[in-house]
Amino acid sequence: MAAISPSVDFRSDTVTWPTDEMRAAMAAAEVGDDVYGEDPTISALEALAAAMLGKEAGLFVTSGTQGNLIAALSHAQRGDEAIMGEDAHTYCWEAGGIAVLGGITPRPLPTDSRGRMDLDQIRAAIREDDPHLPTSRLILLENSSGGNHGAAIEAEYFEAVHAIAQSHNLRVHLDGARLFNAATALKCDPTAITQWVDSVSICLSKGLCAPVGSVLVGSQDFIKTARRNRKLLGGGLRQAGVLAAAGLIALKTMSQRLQDDHDKAQQLAQGLATIPGILINPAQVETNMVFFALADDLPLSPTDLVNRLKQDYGLHIGGYDHHTLRAVTHYWIQPEQVEKLVAAIRALCQG
Numbered sequence: 001m002a003a004i005s006p007s008v009d010f011r012s013d014t015v016t017w018p019t020d021e022m023r024a025a026m027a028a029a030e031v032g033d034d035v036y037g038e039d040p041t042i043s044a045l046e047a048l049a050a051a052m053l054g055k056e057a058g059l060f061v062t063s064g065t066q067g068n069l070i071a072a073l074s075h076a077q078r079g080d081e082a083i084m085g086e087d088a089h090t091y092c093w094e095a096g097g098i099a100v101l102g103g104i105t106p107r108p109l110p111t112d113s114r115g116r117m118d119l120d121q122i123r124a125a126i127r128e129d130d131p132h133l134p135t136s137r138l139i140l141l142e143n144s145s146g147g148n149h150g151a152a153i154e155a156e157y158f159e160a161v162h163a164i165a166q167s168h169n170l171r172v173h174l175d176g177a178r179l180f181n182a183a184t185a186l187k188c189d190p191t192a193i194t195q196w197v198d199s200v201s202i203c204l205s206k207g208l209c210a211p212v213g214s215v216l217v218g219s220q221d222f223i224k225t226a227r228r229n230r231k232l233l234g235g236g237l238r239q240a241g242v243l244a245a246a247g248l249i250a251l252k253t254m255s256q257r258l259q260d261d262h263d264k265a266q267q268l269a270q271g272l273a274t275i276p277g278i279l280i281n282p283a284q285v286e287t288n289m290v291f292f293a294l295a296d297d298l299p300l301s302p303t304d305l306v307n308r309l310k311q312d313y314g315l316h317i318g319g320y321d322h323h324t325l326r327a328v329t330h331y332w333i334q335p336e337q338v339e340k341l342v343a344a345i346r347a348l349c350q351g
Helices: 020-028 040-052 064-075 119-125 155-167 179-186 220-232 241-252 258-272 302-313 335-349
Strands: 057-061 080-085 105-109 135-142 171-176 199-203 214-218 289-294 324-328
Touching (some): 020 241, 064 135, 179 258, 302 335
Parallel strands (some): 080 105
Antiparallel strands (some): 289 324
16 A cells, blocks of 8 residues: 555545556556557456446546536437536536537425435426427436435435336436445445436546546447547547556455445544544445534634644645535545544634
8 A cells, every 4th residue: 555645635535546457557558549449458447337337338527526427418418408407516516508508408306314415306307298398318327426415325316207208218427536435335236226227427536546437338329429528528548558557456346445444434433422522423334425513602613623634733634615524435545544633623612
């Protein structure tokens, strides 16, 4: 294992860096021009991702946001409408890409505490065939639900949404940025979830530690269209096998060890729950995300806490909104660093 940085970063699992095994594989990667379909390492990564997720084909893309955008462009046309949760990453954190670049109208719906849209509300949101209205074409889902404590949504929910989509000739895309975290928490194979969706985008560069990249998977025809849309967006790749080499290790090795990160998140949640003035429910911590808030009578604000942890202790956490704080565990966080964070927050909260 590479040396751990003296500054310990809990802001997100996006801050992970590649393992020594990944670096060696990247240096030795066989490469070719992927736009010509000649990079063997990228081809191997795409095939592996498709197989692991039960789909016919895959496409290596630069990011999860790009993967989600390409999926939307490949499933829907200008003037169509996509139904999604009002706190979904595709709605809140992707710069309005489907509307700006695809002419696709978002139809956000409320979600419950786990990030699930109500099934009856999904049905009610599907438009009738009327020239005054956009055409309902796509349902966008997410698992785990990053805006809802990283909740791992059960496969049965996806099955139910799939049935609605099938009855109305809609497509379903899954933002699976942390799908392997969700599957780990649910103790199921990812295909238990992905069998109920038409396409999936998974991130390699979060808890799986690859430096760059995501993979979009679906049917052969879908990926053919997606490859054209990737080119349209300037995402054509050349000798990117050096990146795909890390992605192969991410899928083969790092996807199998995520329970360690979940255990560290629970360790953190349990520790924070013992600190007076920290508002947290450890039962909501299912994956590697820990959300908490500060009681109003504490002598510091969330911003103060973030800044003091960084300045005084070399510990980084994230402010999720004006009231909520977030800490995310990952491969490069050790149990003793979790204890250091708990101790530092305790000291600062006690004034």
